Amino acid sequence: MIRIAVVSGKGGTGKTMITAALSCLLKGSLVLADCDVDAANLSLVLSPRLIRTDPFMGMKAAVIDPDLCTECGACREHCRFDAVEIDDGAYQINPSRCEGCAVCTLVCPADAVTMQPRQTGVIMYSEVDRGHLVHARLVPGAGNSGLLVHAVKKTALQEDGDAEKFLVDGPPGTGCPLISSVSGMNAVIVVTEPSVSGLHDMKRVITVCRQFRVKIFVVINRYDLDVTKTEETEAYCLEESIPLIGKIPFDPAVISAVRAGVPVTDQGQGPASLSICGIADTLEKELVNLAAR
Numbered sequence: 001m002i003r004i005a006v007v008s009g010k011g012g013t014g015k016t017m018i019t020a021a022l023s024c025l026l027k028g029s030l031v032l033a034d035c036d037v038d039a040a041n042l043s044l045v046l047s048p049r050l051i052r053t054d055p056f057m058g059m060k061a062a063v064i065d066p067d068l069c070t071e072c073g074a075c076r077e078h079c080r081f082d083a084v085e086i087d088d089g090a091y092q093i094n095p096s097r098c099e100g101c102a103v104c105t106l107v108c109p110a111d112a113v114t115m116q117p118r119q120t121g122v123i124m125y126s127e128v129d130r131g132h133l134v135h136a137r138l139v140p141g142a143g144n145s146g147l148l149v150h151a152v153k154k155t156a157l158q159e160d161g162d163a164e165k166f167l168v169d170g171p172p173g174t175g176c177p178l179i180s181s182v183s184g185m186n187a188v189i190v191v192t193e194p195s196v197s198g199l200h201d202m203k204r205v206i207t208v209c210r211q212f213r214v215k216i217f218v219v220i221n222r223y224d225l226d227v228t229k230t231e232e233t234e235a236y237c238l239e240e241s242i243p244l245i246g247k248i249p250f251d252p253a254v255i256s257a258v259r260a261g262v263p264v265t266d267q268g269q270g271p272a273s274l275s276i277c278g279i280a281d282t283l284e285k286e287l288v289n290l291a292a293r
Contacts, residue, residue: 001163001285005185006034007170007209008176008192009201013187014221015191017254018276019169020045020263023130025280028164033156034135035149036171037121045261048126048133055138058120058144059100062093068112075113096141105238121148123155125162129195132160140200146242153184165287174201174208182208186290189214189245189283192230193222202233206242216242219279222249243286246279248272 006022008015019042023032027075034042062083064075069091076084076091081099084104087114093104095118104113120142126133135155136148149171156166169182188209192202202218209216220235223230230247237244251272257264 003185004164005168009205011172019101021265030134031160031163034219037136037148042169052124056121061098061118074107084253096241146180194226222250245282248275
């Protein structure tokens, strides 16, 4: 299995649009995962048919047993996250504030506080035209997005480990979700745009990806909006010996495809669609060389 993650240093570069198009173009059997669990939207353009959902249990949270609680206030005094609240005279934990530090369990003289598992998200296993898609939804404000990304990938590999390719739509940025997405991948496609922040954040995400010794490719989306920045990006890739496998022009058909909820390659042979077809062909050739190593 060849494992490919599509990532970006910043949001709004067109990463999900490119992932959806590649899912239609890459050869062989395929399993997909949307690892942008804080704002998963690959499903918006692939029209998945839900097969099942599984709860995701994040870090434990404190729970106060009202029958044992003496209302001494020690837990509230020592909680640095203001998670202990009083409702009608009864002490209770606000789960959205609890960080799972367990200090309250140590200071409670009546042993009324325990750490209990809590559901902070859901993992969805769905069918799409090219195979299966694993995606997730994290409870707003919940932490552990890196752990949920790991769980999404684990589900995909357990259910479709015999697929020839594993295509991951990764999260933007350089934090824990990205690290969890890139871990175990063979190749990473960094999608950027010709802007000051696009080039800056591309360099940052490439620095992170290099720690995992993956093959790195770059795609410049909407390259014709700023030719000067595109040339700077090309110069950087050349200097760093990073293959630039494609440049996608600005194309209103992309917006129409997103509004219609379909991959842009389903909108006919427009400029963006043709460019992505070329990227898929180049990527296939690179992956053959990667598999031969």
